[in-house]
Amino acid sequence: MNKRRLLLATTNQGKAREIESYLEDLNIEILSLKELGQSEFFSETGTTFDENARGKSLFYSMNWEGLTLAEDSGLEIEALNGEPGVLSARYSGEQATDEKNNQKVLERIKEVPSEKRKARFVSCMVLSQKGKIITEIKESVEGVITFEEKGTHGFGYDPLFYYPPLKKTFAKLQPEEKNKVSHRGRALKKLKEYLLTHLGSDL
Amino acid sequence: MNKRRLLLATTNQGKAREIESYLEDLNIEILSLKELGQSEFFSETGTTFDENARGKSLFYSMNWEGLTLAEDSGLEIEALNGEPGVLSARYSGEQATDEKNNQKVLERIKEVPSEKRKARFVSCMVLSQKGKIITEIKESVEGVITFEEKGTHGFGYDPLFYYPPLKKTFAKLQPEEKNKVSHRGRALKKLKEYLLTHLGSDL
DSSP states (O other): OOOEEEEEOOOOHHHHHHHHHHHTTSSEEEEETTTTTOOOOOOOOOSSHHHHHHHHHHHHHTTOSSEEEEEEEEEEEGGGTTOBGGGGGGTTOTTOOHHHHHHHHHHHTTTSOGGGOEEEEEEEEEEEETTEEEEEEEEEEEEEEOSSOOOSSSSTTGGGEEEGGGTEEGGGSOHHHHHHHSHHHHHHHHHHHHHHHHSOTTO | OOOEEEEEOOOOHHHHHHHHHHHTTSSEEEEETTTTTOOOOOOOOOSSHHHHHHHHHHHHHTTOSSEEEEEEEEEEEGGGTTOBGGGGGGTTOTTOOHHHHHHHHHHHTTTSOGGGOEEEEEEEEEEEETTEEEEEEEEEEEEEEOSSOOOSSSOTTGGGEEEGGGTEEGGGSOHHHHHHHSHHHHHHHHHHHHHHHHSOTTO
16 A cells, blocks of 8 residues: 655744654654645634634645645633734744744733733644545643743743743753653544554555 | 632543643642532533533533533544544443443454554643633544553543553553643643742732
């Protein structure tokens, strides 16, 4: 039987690395947009993670025979009414970087006391094939925003996201530790279960 | 500060054991219905896990100052249109036992081939206090129903629930292994995060 092929519809290298390493023991060939020559940019215009992940997954699945996986994810801070939310990656504007985004968050909630700095990382994954959604997965993890960046691992808002059960920010966790508790790690665990349960024993 | 107290609104010993052992490192005193003299039986009349867990949690929270945690959970088998579902515990009737329930499931899908024996364990937890819901958590795990019972650990439908990523039924897993992947283990992980994030640093 031919190896299944899965297109990873993301241009974010941090995400791609986490997803590829989680799925590497499955008998699936994972391809990037670049490898397929699909450089066209899909514009995230949705107002929720779900909408963005659905749109992106369906968009890239149209010209491709295999499976397509898209993910949208981000940080929801209670004291900011759920911001940065779908704007997580570009919170600090056109020239956004992780560093600038983190500084903007810290600045905006600098007066907020620790007991009101609750936040949630959310990951929505949509698996589709030729314009049809196969399954959707949504997972989240609860934490607290720190008063300064802590840790150097991970990417994005990881240095600000303190995870109470482990008493560390995500950026202080090793990749394997982060995968066990993170929103994306949980979604990937469910995705793997789904693939193994529904796509047959050839995986 | 006084230790927080949490009433575990379940009479199922298998569930109680899993929940207590997961939360034992928190600074929370966990009480059973029996310890509170609350032997009155709450009748599960809902048509979904969510409704049952909400009803049970609110019911037992009315005469109790502390937190109340209720859980409803069960097995949904695709080939049986989601049965046994909310009937999981009493699938084989008034005198239901784990053994009888498992035999009934095996009998009902004995003609169903392996690729159509997909199933899902679902856990709904509702945490409340004095008649008000504080948070709700719903988690699930995907698997496949075996053709015979396998394994002696766990309880309920665990001997029939094959989990493809670990290539074993839940009843073949040690308690710690099962907690890492099971519906209840995942719900408890989120509950612990919630308690630690929202109920302050005294935990």
